[in-house]
Amino acid sequence: MENSSSNWPNLAGARHELERKNPDAGYSPENCTLICYYCNNDKSYVYSEDEYRQFFAPARARHFDYLANNLPSHH
Structure with a gap:
């Protein structure tokens, strides 16, 4: 898989x-x-x-909750 700047954000968030x-x-x-x-x-x-x-974990957890509750629907 090529790691171009166009797919970088998607790859970064999917890894630990x-x-x-x-x-x-x-x-x-x-x-x-x-x-x-x-x-x-x-x-x-x-x-x-x-x-x-x-200092940061509570805000990050709220952000992840927001994202999970606002996933785009794919029809």
Whole structure:
């Protein structure tokens, strides 16, 4: 499958990424988790897991609920 700029947004959201819970610690089984593309970009390398959960996760969850409740119908 070709990864062109025209299909990039669809591909990005459909995959999970390996993310460090604590951005200052290394990659280990205890410090890593699978995270969706959008949440990983929200979290970036700036916030710890706890900071992300406190400040960003509630808004992201509301956004996903909104998207799920407003899916376009394909007839």
